[in-house]
Amino acid sequence: MRRAALIPVALTLVLAFTLRACGESSISADLAPGVRASFKHKIIVEEETWPSTLAESREGRALLELEARGGFRLHVRVREHPGDYLICIIYVDGEGQLSLDRDAAFVLDYGDREVESIEVLFTDSPLEMRVFSTGEETIVLTRNSDEYSKARSGGYLAAVRFPRDSLPEGGRWVPDSFELRGGDCDEGARG
Amino acid sequence: MKALVARIALVVLLVLTTPAMALAADGGPDGVWWEWFVRMITWGSGGWHGF
Numbered sequence: 001m002r003r004a005a006l007i008p009v010a011l012t013l014v015l016a017f018t019l020r021a022c023g024e025s026s027i028s029a030d031l032a033p034g035v036r037a038s039f040k041h042k043i044i045v046e047e048e049t050w051p052s053t054l055a056e057s058r059e060g061r062a063l064l065e066l067e068a069r070g071g072f073r074l075h076v077r078v079r080e081h082p083g084d085y086l087i088c089i090i091y092v093d094g095e096g097q098l099s100l101d102r103d104a105a106f107v108l109d110y111g112d113r114e115v116e117s118i119e120v121l122f123t124d125s126p127l128e129m130r131v132f133s134t135g136e137e138t139i140v141l142t143r144n145s146d147e148y149s150k151a152r153s154g155g156y157l158a159a160v161r162f163p164r165d166s167l168p169e170g171g172r173w174v175p176d177s178f179e180l181r182g183g184d185c186d187e188g189a190r191g
Numbered sequence: 192m193k194a195l196v197a198r199i200a201l202v203v204l205l206v207l208t209t210p211a212m213a214l215a216a217d218g219g220p221d222g223v224w225w226e227w228f229v230r231m232i233t234w235g236s237g238g239w240h241g242f
Contacts, residue, residue: 040242048238063238074239087239126240151242159239 025174034096035141036155037106037180041087042173043159049079071127074159083118084167089155092141101138104183106160108167108175115166116181121159122148 028038047053054060066072078085088106092098106117119135126149132139141148141156151157167173 041239043239087242089242149240151240153242155242157240157242 024171027174027178029178031098031180031183032096034092034094035098036091036093037178038089038091038155039086039160039174039178040089042167042170043078043085043087045078045085049075066127071129073131074121074123074128077121077131078159078161081161083164084162084173086160086162086167086173088120088158088160089151089153090141090158091153091155092143092145094143096143098141099138099184100134100141101182101184102135104134105181106178107181108162108178110168110175115162115175118161118163121161122156125149 024041026038026040028036030036043049051064054064063072063075067076090098100120102119104120106120108115119133120139121134122132122139124130124132124147128149132148139148145156148156
């Protein structure tokens with residue numbers, strides 16, 4: 001019995017470490033009371049947006065059909081504007097408010113250098129029929145900003161654009177820390 | 192028979208808790224284990240919106 005019990009325990013540990021190896025790290029920080037940002041994922045543009053690659057899978061082909069119907073615009077924009085992109089989820093709770101204009105930039109700190117974002121992109125829905133850029137208009141996020149799409153976790157989905165090849169390769173993109181410069185965080189602004 | 196049921200229950204329990212263990216080791220997305228599940232399940236069809 002004792003020997004039999006060791007098998008699932010060992011299996012579980014192997015699975016756990018395998019999943020950990022496959023996982024992608026992330027980093028979160030509070031921008032202001034009620035406003036939190038979490039960088040989750042570095043977009044692999046060739047795999048996630050290029051038609052030639054997407055056409056190789058059923059899910060990818062569905063996205064290309066969506067693009068043909070006028071959706072998938074965030075993906076298309078990423079594809080057509082070369083750069084390094086990170087998916088960032090911005091959580092706004094309570095009376096918190098975040099205003100992002102063309103002067104707002106996320107700054108990633110890698111110890112010996114900093115990398116500053118160019119623009120922050122939002123979309124209107126998972127179908128991505130519209131894209132909003134802080135380079136073109138001011139984005140104001142409150143808990144109930146219905147204009148902008150939220151991810152499954154409840155935060156606003158943002159694609160943050162950095163200069164091309166400015167971020168470390170692969171999983172090393174996670175910085176030591178990050179901050180928002182130029183954005184306007186306001187607690188209780190709507191209270 | 193009881194021993195067999197106990198072994199199956201143990202395996203099921205460990206398999207179910209494995210993602211939480213992996214996430215705890217990883218530091219995970221905000222430490223919310225179910226978000227890891229959602230991300231894993233929705234990545235294919237939901238893409239970035241699955242986070």
